[in-house]
């Protein structure tokens with residue numbers, strides 16, 4: 001009885017909102033739409049599915065989570081546009097570098113070489129140290145970080161073998177669009193260019209670039225090994241992948257549901273981090289055993305770190321974020 005009354009009140013609240021994306025009150029009480037670059041086997045999609053399950057377990061409102069995978073709704077920069085405008089989707093997982101256009105400090109949270117190892121990455125993500133970046137994103141783009149997924153280790157993936165710093169000189173590689181990404185790879189003498197993720201396979205195939213940098217799960221799904229079968233263990237990044245919700249969608253939710261969404265985002269993020277970080281090496285091994293990739297040790301990781309640290313410092317200084325970078329390093 002109480003549940004039914006509560007449900008009616010929530011429905012009334014929802015109906016009075018203009019549209020929850022996808023508009024709707026249909027068979028379910030409402031629909032929230034998500035987007036993923038990948039199919040349901042990838043850790044990002046599994047994380048977003050988990051998010052929906054957790055919300056529905058905790059809520060009396062019956063919510064249809066309409067997750068559009070396989071880049072059906074475009075790639076992450078498209079998701080950012082949709083979410084800031086409050087159209088087409090309500091939530092997605094997005095690389096911090098794809099948020100830089102709206103909030104230039106965001107890529108600081110997973111720029112190459114910022115984490116020493118998985119334990120450091122875990123400590124940072126289990127703390128509140130990234131709060132100032134979350135506030136900047138909310139303030140400048142009306143986007144809320146409701147949880148942190150990620151946990152893939154990014155390596156170089158290339159058409160030709162690379163195993164030391166000299167072989168990196170002039171290496172034409174694709175990087176994500178945030179300027180700090182190009183600056184880091186320029187500092188190590190590579191020749192980076194920003195290319196949309198959906199164009200990278202063709203760019204390698206046609207010789208526009210010789211490779212990219214990516215984590216195992218995504219290398220496997222996008223089959224970059226077909227054109228770039230060499231993986232060099234530079235281990236330059238451990239991914240941080242915020243689960244981002246449009247502020248416009250969030251504010252349309254009844255207050256009780258907002259709390260449930262925040263809690264579910266946090267828990268889904270933790271689930272996603274555990275999942276991706278535990279699968280990462282296995283997926284690399286899987287591709288190696290299948291003869292899809294050749295894995296090369298990298299001799300000069302310490303030299304890369306030396307070259308990149310001043311670039312990180314300069315970037316933090318430009319943003320007025322030196323204290324934040326120090327706090328991350330000190331953890």
Ligand code: X1X
Pocket residue numbers: 037076093094095176197213214215218239241
């Ligand atoms: O490099 C990219 O643009 C993409 O790489 C993987 O697919 C993911 O980490 C994704 O978030 C995006 O950053």
